Amino acid sequence: ARWVRWRLTGLAAATAVLLLARCWTMKGLPVFMPHLNPAAGAGDAWTRTRTYNYVYALNAALLVLPYKLCYDWSMGSIPLVHEWADWRNLASLLLLLLLVGGASFCVSSRHPLGARQALAMTLGLVILPFLPASNLFFPVGFMLAERVLYLPSMGVCLLIGAHTSQVFSKRAASQVKARSSAGAAADRAEPRARLRSVAQMALPAALGVLIGVGALRTVSRNRDWQSGLRLCEADVRVNPGNAKLHASLADEYVKLGRFGEAEAWFSSALVLQPDHHETWYNFASLLDDLRRLPEAEEGYRRCIALRPDYTRARNNLGVLLASQGRVRESLEHYYAALQARPDLPNERVLNNLGIALLELGQHKQAEEAYNQACARWPVVDHSLEVCNGEEKFLGKRDPVSQQRLGGTSHHTRDRDMVTSAQSMSTRRLCRVV
Template sequence: LLEKMADVSLKEAALIVGVVAACYWNSLFCGFVFDDVSAILDNKDLHPSTPLKNLFQNDFWGTPMSEERSHKSYRPLTVLTFRLNYLFSELNAVSYHFLNLVFHVVVCVVFLKVCKLFLDNRSSVVASLLFAVHPIHTEAVTGVVGRAELLSSIFFLAAFLSYTKSKGPDNTIVWTPIAVTVFLVAVATLCKEQGITVVGICCVYEVFIAQGYTLPVLLDTAVQILRGKGSIPFSMLQTLLKLIVLMFSTLLLVVVRVQVIQSQLPVFTRFDNPAAVSPSPARQLTFNYLLPVNAWLLLNPSELCCDWTMGTIPLVESLLDVRNVATLTFFCFLGSLIVFSLRYPGDSSKTVLMALCLIVLPFIPASNLFFPVGFVVAERVLYVPSMGFCILVAHGWKKLSNKSVLRKISWVCLAAVLFTHALKTLHRNWDWESEYTLFMSALKVNKNNAKLWNNVGHALENEKNFERALQFFIQATQVQPDDIGAHMNVGRTYKNLNKTKEAEESYMIAKSLMPQIIPGKKYAARVAPNHLNVYINLANLIRANESRLEEADQLYRQAISMRPDFKQAYISRGELLLKMNKPLKAKEAYLRALELDRTNADLWYNLAIVYIELKDPTEALKNFNRALELNPTHKLALFNSALLMQESGIVYIP
């Protein structure tokens, strides 16, 4: 990588470092927000006590890849860097943000080197500066989980730069750079999935840049060969060989990746991506409309939002929807650029072609074209595509600045864009200071996303401001009346405010939105595990009334019938059965829960209490000790086992 950066002068590198530092210095004062909570704060894979092999068995969020709830995002090398951060500073957010800033600087410098392959020196610096200050990158740089984009981009660009060295004198093949490319592609993919798309860029580069073919020449050659009037040129055979090696390596990576996710795609709800579960033509029209939406964010990043799920962008349900004009305009413009870049020879068309490849190919995994993703729009996935956009802008600026009439205007416009983008980025960073500031900034852009109202409520709830949190949760139910989670949040907050009647009403509304049993009809319905907590929460609420214990037990059993592997339902039911003086049934519930999770110290403790009720102190003591083996500081297990040994006179010898 250092060798590839050798063409970048010290002044250019210093300029980029200074610009990035000026734009992102305030990101060091931000905390862990939004997805950082799951990926950093709640991820046990960061802890030194967790075996290192777990990083290669779990997804990005620390969930085993084999579990249904896993998002199947396999990024072990990114998690490894989080673990290194934790090793040096534990959960001090400054170190995490600082490393992200450093990675962004590295990406900008390597990107400058890539630009110099297609642009002159001045335009390359312009493209790199545009990339460095673009506000769309705040989510990738200031959001700690955006490190996946940063790391993947470094190896993505390094892989491409390596491949550009694979053409030797007299068009011979140099295999070492190709081998390095394949290795770097694998590393990029282990940082984030989109890293594999660099192979497509290498293929386009090989055919249209390194070999200098144009589409008419390729078509004419193919026609001549098919007619038997010619043979495949030796140079073309060499090109095919290189492409076959690249494609075979890519296929191997894809096969390994499919095996890692155990041939299962993640399952998302309609709230994550409403278009994914919509009927035709709404699904196709909406997915196509999202392309100009993403393009507009690159062109005009004035209104940025951390979460574009749920009702942020209403579905395009009809051909008469005026938004289809934007889709049509986008495809006409894109098509004209593609025709220009493939049909005509010359440096300008080659620059446009490579810029388009950087825009289109890395975006394909997030485009919903081949499989649905768990978001509508995500700003951080535009990190790599924005490279192609910046090359296009810099190339256009070069054309304008070369005209004497427009030279001064082009420089003024460039300065204005760089300055306003830098200010916007600096200001946007402050939105990521806390969860409250982040979600409030998102609500200014979009008030139709119930998830945002819920998230502001959660932020206030964490501060024990239940009255104000309730207002946001209620607003979420009004924005999305069928959002089960929002009604559960309202119920929980009412409970925290000791308003049990209102809490029960809210839980009942949430319960009514769950899939209902239809007598005499068999059908399958997917239920989000978190939504099943409505049965637990409602049962926990009503069991405070001694006359409603059977009703609470019925709710626990209903949750178990809907999801037999619902561990928390067995635990809560076991506690209730003890309260109902049914220790044998409580024992059955805890044993079933232990079949699902034998590493839960609380479960072994609860089972020990059941054995005390069953007058079996020896078995109780065994279970207390199992709890202590898993958690030596389990205070209740320590106290009760000591008390039991004192009262019964039993000395447990493992």
């Protein structure tokens, strides 16, 4: 049994080292928004405990039978377990009994040593890789994630394989014993041997059914991944309470130019999660592109109220105000964006600030903003677009920028939604990255 202890110790040590290395690389533990993992933000400790235990049971169920698959299990995908009377506590209790039974089997001397060692190794492969995502040591940014089950699934496969091998070995041994028996004793043992043989064949048959169902489920799930729209539609049916999925589906409709459906799904996402700033931002961006400016302005302001340091929303609100001639109001949001996140390049915000200052006749401040924008912008084609305002102001545009830009300067706002959905407007406006 020493080699099993060494292997389990090595597995635990490797898990700890990888966890520490991840924290060191990221310079600390990751920080997540509370809405991504509602259980972590639950005020009642018992509610957190009950919910986490139920999530563990769901993970175990997905390992054995992945009947419900979804690429995002955050937000309202799994309602909190507030009461002990909730039937979901039965699933948690069943998992606890299975784990206690497995641990008892491993330490009991009544069972063969090889079987105990195999079970100990498989339980270690299931449990130890899962610990970093278990919320036991620190909260994670999801309620459940199928990707964290890849390594634990190895333990489940080994467990099923070892148990199936043991069943076949016992069946072969019982057949040899039955053939070596003779006389009346053999006759009396024959019915019991047949019954035992049928029972021993039940597990391989069940295993075959499980493999077949898993193969069919794989084919079905692969079809969902053929397009972003199909994936979002399938996952919204699995987790209708997840506002993030509603917003992602809206983004897919934006890509396809189906703006009415996109607006409906953004609205439903905000009904489910009215405090999700990214949804407000994406919805406002859609309304902005549709030239529904009062509604877009309200959306940007709601986003900023939820997250004041969100530079995308502040920049885009400034662009919107500037397009309506409210240049002095736009300055407030450009300055606020620069102050909120000084760690970001903010080159487009600086470009917009320079244009606004130039329109107000503040040439010295405009030149300073343009200089900062050009210094921070990467040396690629669109750098000339940002520096264009400075060149026009200074009256010394070079021939290359003359050819590429045609002598126009413009406010810029981010063209991409938070979820990387492509914007559908062709106006010469782009938004902060």
